[in-house]
Amino acid sequence: MYSALLSALCSLFVAACFLFLTPHKLLAQSETLPVAYLDNITEDEEGNALSFPSSVFTEPVKKEIYVIDSKIRIIIYTSDFFPLFALSKRNGIENPQGLTVDASGNMYVAQGATKENPRNKISVFNARLKWDRDIYFKDFEGADSFIPSHLALDKKGNIYVTGSYYPGVLMLSNQGRFLEILSPEEEDKKAHINYVTVDQSGKIYLVSEESSHIYVYDENRKFLFKFGEKGGSTGKLSRPLAVGIDNRNGRMYVVDYMRHTISAYDKEGKYLFEFGGLGLGEGWFQYPRDIAVDSSGRIFVADTFNNRIEVFQAKE
Numbered sequence: 001m002y003s004a005l006l007s008a009l010c011s012l013f014v015a016a017c018f019l020f021l022t023p024h025k026l027l028a029q030s031e032t033l034p035v036a037y038l039d040n041i042t043e044d045e046e047g048n049a050l051s052f053p054s055s056v057f058t059e060p061v062k063k064e065i066y067v068i069d070s071k072i073r074i075i076i077y078t079s080d081f082f083p084l085f086a087l088s089k090r091n092g093i094e095n096p097q098g099l100t101v102d103a104s105g106n107m108y109v110a111q112g113a114t115k116e117n118p119r120n121k122i123s124v125f126n127a128r129l130k131w132d133r134d135i136y137f138k139d140f141e142g143a144d145s146f147i148p149s150h151l152a153l154d155k156k157g158n159i160y161v162t163g164s165y166y167p168g169v170l171m172l173s174n175q176g177r178f179l180e181i182l183s184p185e186e187e188d189k190k191a192h193i194n195y196v197t198v199d200q201s202g203k204i205y206l207v208s209e210e211s212s213h214i215y216v217y218d219e220n221r222k223f224l225f226k227f228g229e230k231g232g233s234t235g236k237l238s239r240p241l242a243v244g245i246d247n248r249n250g251r252m253y254v255v256d257y258m259r260h261t262i263s264a265y266d267k268e269g270k271y272l273f274e275f276g277g278l279g280l281g282e283g284w285f286q287y288p289r290d291i292a293v294d295s296s297g298r299i300f301v302a303d304t305f306n307n308r309i310e311v312f313q314a315k316e
Contacts, residue, residue: 034315035264035275037283038298041067041309044075045083049307055150056302056309058294059101065292065300066107067309068096074109076129079294081311092123092131098150098290102157106132110148110161120147122159122176135159135176142166143178150242152198154219160196160204169196169206171221182206184215184223191215200247207254212237214254216269227269228254235271237263244291244299246314253291253299260285262301280306 042050055068063079073088074096087093095112102108105127113120122135137143147164154160157174160182167190168183183190184206193215195207202219212230217223228237238258245252250267260278262285265271276285286305293299297314 033273033275035273035299035312036315038311038313039081040282040303040311041065041077041081041083042307043083045085050075050309051307052304053289053302053307053309054304055096055098055290056292056300057099057101058292058298058300059105060103060295061105063294063296065309066099066101067302068099072096074099087125087129091129092125094123097148100152102153108151108153108159110151112147122148122151122161122172135172137170137178139178140170140181146170150195150197152196152204154198154204155202160198162193162196162206164194165192167192169193182217182221184208184213184226186211186213195242197243197245199245199250203245205243205245205252207240207243209239209241209257212240214240214243214252214269225269227265227271232259234274235263241288242290244293246293246297246299247295248297251314253293255288255291255301257287257289260288262288262291262299275312276301283310283312285310 050069052070053067057066065077067075073086074093075086076084078084094114094117097110097112099107099109107125109123111121111123119136124132126132137146149162149164151159151161159172161170168181171179171182173179191208192210193206194209197205204217206215213226213228215226230237232238237256240254241257242255243252252265254263256263261274261276263274285303288301289304290302299312299314301310303310
């Protein structure tokens with residue numbers, strides 16, 4: 001009796017391991033989904049493993065890929081995933097949280113305070129990735145304690161910055177002058193915004209982990225619509241952390257940290273499908289944190305606890 005029970009338990013354990021490790025083609029996504037697993041990025045320029053990558057960005061001109069991981073650095077890859085080099089403390093990278101790159105190749109990095117430099121800031125690097133200047137926060141309520149997390153640029157070069165537990169998004173001129181705070185109102189309460197991005201047409205997207213909504217504005221900061229519904233089942237968002245936009249068709253991909261999935265929506269915010277799930281194999285995720293989509297429709301996901309960037313191809 002006990003041997004039969006032990007055998008049954010062993011079978012269940014093996015089955016559970018199989019489900020957790022199964023490749024994407026069996027479980028993580030169906031062949032009918034309009035997204036296919038392509039590749040992954042797991043190593044830096046010295047051949048060492050990535051360490052909890054938390055941010056990924058695709059540069060618009062060369063299609064280079066920028067990755068921030070827990071080793072306090074920014075690793076830059078070619079469009080075919082070859083690691084070129086890493087920027088670290090000696091290059092002015094002190095505590096990177098998020099980044100963006102403009103059409104001229106200038107890089108803007110949101111940096112938290114450190115023991116050596118107790119002020120939060122945005123560091124700007126020129127097209128040769130040499131430090132150019134720092135932008136410090138001032139002239140708005142809470143400036144002294146504002147901790148930048150993610151940032152984006154509009155067509156005019158204005159900078160949009162999210163802050164940890166900050167209600168709304170800070171808007172600065174390219175030189176760092178405070179302009180305004182973009183903040184959606186919900187039931188007389190300002191939503192905390194944890195992520196911002198701007199698409200090719202100038203639309204601005206704000207992500208609120210708190211409300212599980214994504215707020216969409218036009219290039220003049222006029223509110224257009226919101227989408228997303230809080231929940232733990234298919235078609236809902238538990239803890240959305242980031243959104244990536246496919247500029248070819250306006251499709252929006254939202255990272256759900258707790259459901260370990262990417263949810264896709266059309267340009268009007270209608271739910272389409274999701275892919276991923278908790279696991280170690282190709283096409284699965286463990287607590288993903290960020291996403292980027294390049295001009296070819298390749299989707300890059302910072303699969304943080306699997307220590308990799310997973311790459312997918314959106315089908316036409």
